[in-house]
Amino acid sequence: MVLVLLGLLCWGSGVWAQGLQPLPDAPKIESGDTAWVLASTALVLAMVVPGLALFYGGQVRSKNVLGTMLHSLVILCLVSAIWVLFGYSLAFAPDKGGVVGGLDWVGLSGVGVDPYPKYGPTIPHQAFMLFQLMLAAFTPALIAGAFAERIRFSALLLFVALWSMFIYSPLAHWIWGGGWLGKMGVLDFAGGAVVHISSGAAGLACALALGHRRGYRTDYMAPHNLSLTLLGTGLLWFGWFGFNGGSARGANAVAIGAIVATHIAAATSALTWMVVEWMHRGKPTLLGMASGAVAGMATVTAGAGYVGPMGAVLFGLAGGALCYGAIVWKGKIGYDDALDVVGLHAVGGIIGMLATGLLASKGVNAAGADGLLFGNPAQFWTQAVAVCVTALFSFAGSYLILKMVDGLIGLRVSPEEETTGLDLSQHNERAYS
Amino acid sequence: MKLVEAIIKPFKLDEVKDALLEIGVQGMTVTEVKGFGRQKGHKETYRGTEYTIEFVPKVKLEVAVADSLVPRVIEAITRSAKTGSIGDGKIFVRDLSAAVRIRTGESGETAL
Numbered sequence: 001m002v003l004v005l006l007g008l009l010c011w012g013s014g015v016w017a018q019g020l021q022p023l024p025d026a027p028k029i030e031s032g033d034t035a036w037v038l039a040s041t042a043l044v045l046a047m048v049v050p051g052l053a054l055f056y057g058g059q060v061r062s063k064n065v066l067g068t069m070l071h072s073l074v075i076l077c078l079v080s081a082i083w084v085l086f087g088y089s090l091a092f093a094p095d096k097g098g099v100v101g102g103l104d105w106v107g108l109s110g111v112g113v114d115p116y117p118k119y120g121p122t123i124p125h126q127a128f129m130l131f132q133l134m135l136a137a138f139t140p141a142l143i144a145g146a147f148a149e150r151i152r153f154s155a156l157l158l159f160v161a162l163w164s165m166f167i168y169s170p171l172a173h174w175i176w177g178g179g180w181l182g183k184m185g186v187l188d189f190a191g192g193a194v195v196h197i198s199s200g201a202a203g204l205a206c207a208l209a210l211g212h213r214r215g216y217r218t219d220y221m222a223p224h225n226l227s228l229t230l231l232g233t234g235l236l237w238f239g240w241f242g243f244n245g246g247s248a249r250g251a252n253a254v255a256i257g258a259i260v261a262t263h264i265a266a267a268t269s270a271l272t273w274m275v276v277e278w279m280h281r282g283k284p285t286l287l288g289m290a291s292g293a294v295a296g297m298a299t300v301t302a303g304a305g306y307v308g309p310m311g312a313v314l315f316g317l318a319g320g321a322l323c324y325g326a327i328v329w330k331g332k333i334g335y336d337d338a339l340d341v342v343g344l345h346a347v348g349g350i351i352g353m354l355a356t357g358l359l360a361s362k363g364v365n366a367a368g369a370d371g372l373l374f375g376n377p378a379q380f381w382t383q384a385v386a387v388c389v390t391a392l393f394s395f396a397g398s399y400l401i402l403k404m405v406d407g408l409i410g411l412r413v414s415p416e417e418e419t420t421g422l423d424l425s426q427h428n429e430r431a432y433s
Numbered sequence: 434m435k436l437v438e439a440i441i442k443p444f445k446l447d448e449v450k451d452a453l454l455e456i457g458v459q460g461m462t463v464t465e466v467k468g469f470g471r472q473k474g475h476k477e478t479y480r481g482t483e484y485t486i487e488f489v490p491k492v493k494l495e496v497a498v499a500d501s502l503v504p505r506v507i508e509a510i511t512r513s514a515k516t517g518s519i520g521d522g523k524i525f526v527r528d529l530s531a532a533v534r535i536r537t538g539e540s541g542e543t544a545l
Contacts, residue, residue: 059479220486222479281478291480331481340480 027115030122033250037120037127040246044134047239048076052141055232055294056148059287059339062224063421064149065431071144075160079137082164084108087136088129090169091177092119098180101173118178120249131246132172138243139168139195143398145339146203147411150213150418153426155411159401163202167397171198171390186386187360187368187379189258190247192302192352193386198394200346203337205398210411212336214418226287233290237266240297244304254365258304261312262297265304268316269296269323276324288324291344295323298348303356306368311359318355323347350387357383434529434542435503439494440468441514441522446492452513453496456505459545462495472520491522497529499542 053072057065079087086106093101105111113124120128140160147156174181175188188194215221223229244262248255273292278284299319300312307315327343337343357380360371370376405411412418417425424430441449446463453461467488474487498506507524515521534544 220484221482222477222484283478285478287479327481331483343481 027121036251040242043242051235058228067422196349202398203341209402265300269320272320302352
């Protein structure tokens with residue numbers, strides 16, 4: 001009887017465990033949960049390479065496609081190394097003052113196959129670590145859309161290494177690793193703030209620190225191959241089931257709810273974008289629907305797992321319409337966020353975090369919280385605090401890192417290299433010969 | 434001899450070719466070109482960004498013919514390339530001072 005109760009407690013809290021200490025008895029690994037988290041890990045891997053590589057690669061000019069795809073690949077590899085050495089420990093090791101994880105798990109020491117109950121009582125600790133590694137790699141790979149077509153390759157490596165350690169890991173700790181935002185009760189199921197607001201705010205910092213591409217607004221800079229972009233969109237959608245579904249840390253009801261919400265929001269948002277663009281510009285477009293789908297998924301990432309299917313429809317409607325508005329607005333402001341990291345991810349993430357504060361329901365996920373519409377207005381304000389903190393921290397921190405990198409090695413390629421294209425000037429190769 | 438140059442809409446090429454063969458033209462040269470006239474270009478929109486494409490794709494057709502055939506060539510092209518909407522293209526005629534068939538060395542109208 002005691003064992004059954006203990007099991008129930010573990011299952012319930014494992015879905016969204018806040019501040020739960022490791023139980024004295026090592027909980028039992030469940031094969032179903034472990035299999036799902038491993039599969040989700042692989043799904044998220046496919047979002048980075050080749051998902052984002054294709055999504056972004058298709059949107060740049062043909063002289064920059066290899067350089068842009070290489071950004072995704074190198075970020076995946078670099079963040080993987082950093083994650084194993086320091087990143088995971090800084091984000092998820094036992095808390096130091098609510099600010100950062102300690103150095104207990106540097107080099108993955110002590111991160112074994114036994115479950116660490118706080119992060120999933122039924123899966124090996126290393127499975128959780130690897131799943132989180134993919135999220136950590138995906139996030140800076142998103143930023144790459146903002147500095148596309150003009151960054152120096154060595155500057156990118158240094159920026160990403162510093163960003164991952166000093167921006168991503170602390171943020172992940174604050175919200176997921178037992179840090180101060182998590183203790184306040186912030187709900188962020190799979191990274192509305194940790195992944196999307198952080199990468200979007202960093203994208204804005206990149207667009208401002210690097211300046212616009214040569215010929216921006218005068219030259220023809222249309223995407224060189226939108227069929228690649230659609231392929232990437234499909235892979236992102238496919239992988240997002242793992243991104244959000246895997247964040248349930250098990251093959252359970254919350255995972256199903258998260259996937260249902262993800263799919264519904266993606267489809268609704270793509271349709272919303274299509275309709276709005278059709279009315280505004282006179283034609284529905286492929287890039288528009290693809291962007292709408294991504295915007296919808298960025299939006300629902302915070303709330304998947306806390307909201308029901310009809311809530312997800314609202315996420316999709318808001319994500320599609322407001323992200324479209326943000327992109328039209330960008331055209332008027334004039335900063336060159338080349339592939340719209342701000343418009344899709346910052347705006348989507350912010351809407352998603354706030355909407356979670358409205359629409360979250362304990363009826364969907366007992367380990368979550370009720371939102372404003374379910375009688376808990378405080379949750380909305382908690383979410384708003386997380387939005388502001390994440391956006392400001394990521395923007396300011398990123399800007400600082402960028403200025404430092406600029407001083408050390410220079411952020412941009414030379415005008416001649418930029419005109420030639422990154423493929424030839426940075427890598428001595430070209431995509432289409 | 435005259436060289437008749439016609440800039441036409443690409444999708445009209447087959448009809449123009451057939452019309453010219455019908456009136457006895459034996460050969461022609463075709464080039465894919467870009468340009469604009471009073472039609473101006475078209476607009477492309479990629480997410481927030483709009484581009485005006487001034488140079489639109491066209492086909493340039495060149496036919497060398499005897500003077501006597503020129504009016505019928507012009508008539509055939511005008512009839513077959515016409516859609517009635519803006520952007521149908523233009524026909525230019527210029528004098529041709531010499532023509533040589535490389536294989537045989539024939540020159541003048543017999544070389545056409």
